[in-house]
Amino acid sequence: MDVFGVDIGGSGIKGAPVDLERGDLATERHKVLTPQPATPEAVMDGVCEVVEHFGWRGPVGATYPGVVVDGTTRTAANVDKSWIGVDAAGRLSERLGAPVTLVNDADAAGIAELRFGAGRGRTGTVILLTLGTGIGSALFTGGHLVPNTELGHLELRGHEAETRASTRAKEEGDLSWQHWARRVEKYLAHVEMLFSPELFIIGGGVSRKADKFLPLIKGIKAEVVPAQLRNNAGIVGAAMAASLAAHPADQALPPLPGPSADPGPDLGAAAGF
CATH class of the missing domain: 3.30.420.40 (ATPase, nucleotide binding domain)
Known part of the structure; x- marks a missing residue:
């Protein structure tokens, strides 16, 4: 169909x-x-x-x-x-x-990843984050979606998170993968402190380059994986x-x-x- x-x-x-x-x-x-x-x-x-x-x-x-x-x-x-x-x-x-x-x-990206992608079969708290022009978020717990969470607008060290850790922030700041990964790590740590997820799924167009930045992210207790359906x-x-x-x-x-x-x-x- x-x-x-x-x-x-x-x-x-x-x-x-x-x-x-x-x-x-x-x-x-x-x-x-x-x-x-x-x-x-x-x-x-x-x-x-x-x-x-x-x-x-x-x-x-x-x-x-x-x-x-x-x-x-x-x-x-x-x-x-x-x-x-x-x-x-x-x-x-x-x-x-x-x-x-x-x-x-x-x-939308989150329900697709839970049904067909990286979140399939996961029943705990799962957070999908789309890194792009901004940062979008989808929060699931026990398989249930909490709609419209908009976690990209959390304040982190005096800045709205998506102004620091989005793909646009990387491009506009001409940041290296390592520099940008540190910003993403700080953001993930903040979200993890608030929600204690078992899994972060990183989506958006940058997910196809996950090998360039996900290995640089340390210190996050939750599993961090790229979206399987990508963009x-x-x-x-x-x-x-x-x-x-x-x-x-x-x-x-x-x-x-x-x-x-x-x-x-x-x-x-x-x-x-």
């Missing part, structure tokens, strides 16, 4: 049909640059371009780099501030002429969310608990834990 997933990032918008039986892209993804300024209409133009590239007709799952509640975007750290308070899922659905499910980008995790997770929204009785896929009184199907049961 293929479902379309789109991952909206601070630097790029990428998407593809996803084979949900394998947890992988059904074909090579298509990517366009995130427009600057990244206003809702400009970004939605990019999403439509990606979806229309495949001639896709049907439900679409999309990620957003910030807090999403009932399809409405509540924060805008790495996109234009005009996103705040927008019924983005509704507007995208009108543009595409199809149902759209919108979820936080790191949450495709958000696309896969978005497609999973869209599939579940279209077929809520399908327990083969883990759901995203919503903010309503009914949290939806049990994530642990759906993930097969």
Whole structure:
């Protein structure tokens, strides 16, 4: 079964049909640059371009780099501030002429990694961190997602963490892998102190270069591993969310608990834990 997933990032918008039986892209993804300024209409133009590239007709799952509640975007750290308070899922659905499910980008990557990737079978506290334009986070405990955690905005030594330990911080500061790894290590140590996870999964585009920096990170009690789905995790997770929204009785896929009184199907049961 293929479902379309789109991952909206601070630097790029990428998407593809996803084979949900394998947890992988059904074909090579298509990517366009995130427009600057990244206003809702400009970004939605990019999403439509990606979806229309495949001639896709049907439900679409999309990620957003910030807090999403009932399809409405509540924060805008790495996109234009005009996103705040927008019924983005509704507007995208009108543009595409199809149902759209919108979820936080790191949450989408997290559910994909727990179902198909590095977190598969783990039942303790697991934290996925996407290192990119900012730092996204997905927190799971007992297989259950705590949505919209946004741990990249934790303050660390007087600085917002993502301004020091994101991939953008590395690039803008022209930092060596060793220098940047020390910053990431300090950030992981702070998050570990707060949540005591058994596993950190490091995602985002930099995960494909994990061998350059993960061996330099010492002193973290939790296991630290790269995301297995790498930078495709958000696309896969978005497609999973869209599939579940279209077929809520399908327990083969883990759901995203919503903010309503009914949290939806049990994530642990759906993930097969």
